[in-house]
Amino acid sequence: MSTAPTLPAAPAAAPARSLSLLVFTSFFPESRRALRLAAELARPLGARLVLVHLDQLTVLNVEVPGPASPEAAGQLHEALQALADQQPVPTDLALINDQLPDALDALVNEYHPALFVLGRPADDRADFDAGAVLLDVLRAARVPLLLVPETYPGPAAPQHLAVAADAEPFAVAAGGAAGRQLLQQLPPARVTVVTVTPAQADERCAEALEHVRRSGVLPATGPSPQVAGFYAQHPAAGLLQALPATGANWLLLLAREHGLLGALFHHSVISALLARSPVPVLVLPAAA
Numbered sequence: 001m002s003t004a005p006t007l008p009a010a011p012a013a014a015p016a017r018s019l020s021l022l023v024f025t026s027f028f029p030e031s032r033r034a035l036r037l038a039a040e041l042a043r044p045l046g047a048r049l050v051l052v053h054l055d056q057l058t059v060l061n062v063e064v065p066g067p068a069s070p071e072a073a074g075q076l077h078e079a080l081q082a083l084a085d086q087q088p089v090p091t092d093l094a095l096i097n098d099q100l101p102d103a104l105d106a107l108v109n110e111y112h113p114a115l116f117v118l119g120r121p122a123d124d125r126a127d128f129d130a131g132a133v134l135l136d137v138l139r140a141a142r143v144p145l146l147l148v149p150e151t152y153p154g155p156a157a158p159q160h161l162a163v164a165a166d167a168e169p170f171a172v173a174a175g176g177a178a179g180r181q182l183l184q185q186l187p188p189a190r191v192t193v194v195t196v197t198p199a200q201a202d203e204r205c206a207e208a209l210e211h212v213r214r215s216g217v218l219p220a221t222g223p224s225p226q227v228a229g230f231y232a233q234h235p236a237a238g239l240l241q242a243l244p245a246t247g248a249n250w251l252l253l254l255a256r257e258h259g260l261l262g263a264l265f266h267h268s269v270i271s272a273l274l275a276r277s278p279v280p281v282l283v284l285p286a287a288a
Contacts, residue, residue: 009014019047019178019185020111022094023118024054024134025080030119030150035087036041037148037280038117040156045185051084054100100137108143108282113178115144118234120274122150134275140253142285144179147274154249154279161188163217163225164239165208166195170254172217174198184219191218191225192246196238198231205229217252217284235242236272249279254286 021038025031035051042049053076068110077095096103108114112134116138138145172180195208209227212218218225228246232238243251253270274281 002179008024016121017113019045019181020048020050020114021045021047021051022107022114022116023085024050024116026053026122027079030121030148032119033150033152034117034119034148035083036058037152037156038146039087039089039274040050041182041186043258045158045182047089049084049113050052050085050094050107050114051091052094052096052107052116053078053080055095055097059218079110100134101141104141107121108140108141113181113287115146115178115182117148118147119148127283137270139270139283142255144176144285145283146179147277147281149278149280149285152279155273157186158183158188158250158280158282160190160192161250161252162239162242162246163191163193163212164195164254165193165212165233167204167207167211169214170256171215171287172254173285173287174284176286179284180217182282183217187219187222188250190223192248193225194230194239194242194248195225195227196230196235196242198233199227200231217254219244235269236276239269239273242275243277251277251279251281253281253283255283256286270279 011221022037023031023038024112025035035049038049041047044064077093078095080095084093094107116192118134118138135145135147146249193205193206193209193212197204205227209225212225230238230242230245232241239251242248253273255270270283274283
């Protein structure tokens with residue numbers, strides 16, 4: 001009795017590469033808070049941590065009077081390595097002494113897909129000059145960023161995600177894949193699409209909700225997002241009002257390369273939210 005030939009099995013789909021969480025690291029409070037949150041995220045994500053230490057003077061383009069002594073450099077490396085060894089997941093250490101754009105490109109290539117994590121100090125008097133420069137460089141490089149306020153007391157994972165959206169359709173750029181992968185692996189239990197207008201505009205709310213649904217930024221099997229509108233003349237003020245009103249513990253922003261002044265995704269709005277949000281802010285680059 002003849003038997004039918006056995007057909008070769010279809011090749012299995014390649015699994016998604018594990019995320020890398022690149023945490024800009026110092027020994028100061030905002031960095032310690034960001035590292036603690038990143039480590040809490042890394043465990044359920046199966047992600048690798050990378051502690052990225054930047055030479056502050058190089059970041060600020062300040063002329064350095066002379067190289068650090070070998071002894072001082074060795075002590076710094078030893079202290080940072082001890083911090084890396086304390087983490088609960090596999091952790092690498094990257095010391096950056098080069099100009100930022102080139103150094104960021106090298107990190108992205110080595111640790112793709114990579115999400116950058118940065119802490120924001122609670123004290124307005126704190127020295128955040130290098131952090132502000134770093135934010136500008138990261139946004140110009142169109143890489144995903146998670147900004148963590150030093151005083152954020154909530155859970156690490158996005159349990160209730162607020163998504164800022166307006167009447168313009170959007171899609172996440174290829175460079176933002178790491179942020180989308182994080183939301184796929186740690187889907188929030190609730191999602192609220194937030195839009196801001198100076199006057200009641202229910203059609204705009206409905207459009208914003210539909211744009212988020214079609215964007216693919218949210219997990220396909222997650223909860224159906226809800227929409228909430230808020231009154232404000234300035235979008236940042238409305239979004240800051242929305243966070244405590246909705247109870248969201250993460251905020252998602254899309255950074256467009258070009259935006260109209262006053263629009264929800266204009267760089268001035270994103271800058272204001274990065275400076276004042278009480279919850280972690282996930283910034284993903286939008287497709288042009």
